[in-house]
Amino acid sequence: MINTTNNAGSPVVVGRYGVAGTAIADQRSSSFVVEPGAIARTRSQYIDYYANSFFADKAEAAGEAAPQLPRDxxxxxxxxxxxxxxxxxxxxxxxxxxxxxxxxxxxxxxxxxxxxxxxxxxxxxxxxxxxxxxxxxxxxxxxxxxxxxxxxxxxx
Incomplete structure (x- = not known):
């Protein structure tokens, strides 16, 4: 299968589903549409969670000092x-x-x-x-x- 674009112009790439770090993977290839997040968000609802605020807020709610965060x-x-x-x-x-x-x-x-x-x-x-x-x-x-x-x- 050759990588191509769909009717909307988004790239379509070939890949396989699998388990990272193992040899477990589908034997057959699949096609995946790669598109910007702004387009994907028009078809679905996403809630973003960021580690910096999530862990800082969790520590604050527990009355503890924030752990080392990704931004540190x-x-x-x-x-x-x-x-x-x-x-x-x-x-x-x-x-x-x-x-x-x-x-x-x-x-x-x-x-x-x-x-x-x-x-x-x-x-x-x-x-x-x-x-x-x-x-x-x-x-x-x-x-x-x-x-x-x-x-x-x-x-x-």
Whole structure:
């Protein structure tokens, strides 16, 4: 079957129904009309739900803080047990009205130093972090020595 257009000019493509991630699929091909949402909405009623507002509203109704949302920048967790060299750029800016990125650096003994020359004077077992390297992340939220919980409420 060749991809074509219907009488209204919308593209008609060939495909198969199936189950994603498996080999389960129809043996026969089907035709599917692809059209803009504005046209499809003239023949059906759709109610749009957006994760950003759905989960924020749900948390607010429960009296809880909103979870991390799709519009928020992500989280980065680094575990520094013996050493850590920070030589990367971090894209941690959120989408409109989202929360900025979070960087957590965990470790048993962390020390922030003024420059790389100061690293030589640290005690054995201490992981040194150069202040300029941390600032280069430009992360809206930086946590040193711990890791944030993604749980809505702390458990006892």
């Amino acid at each position: 920048a992500g989280s980065l967790v680094l575990s520094a047990q013996r050493s850590l060299k920070l030589a990367a750029d971090l894209a941690a800016q959120p989408a409109l009205r989202g929360a900025g990125g979070q960087v957590d650096i965990t470790g048993n003994r962390l020390a922030v130093v003024g420059n790389s020359a100061d690293l030589a004077g640290l005690e054995t077992g201490t992981v040194g972090l150069v202040a300029a390297d941390l600032n280069k992340f430009n992360a809206p939220s930086l946590l040193l020595g711990g890791q944030r919980s993604k749980e809505p409420k702390a458990s006892a």
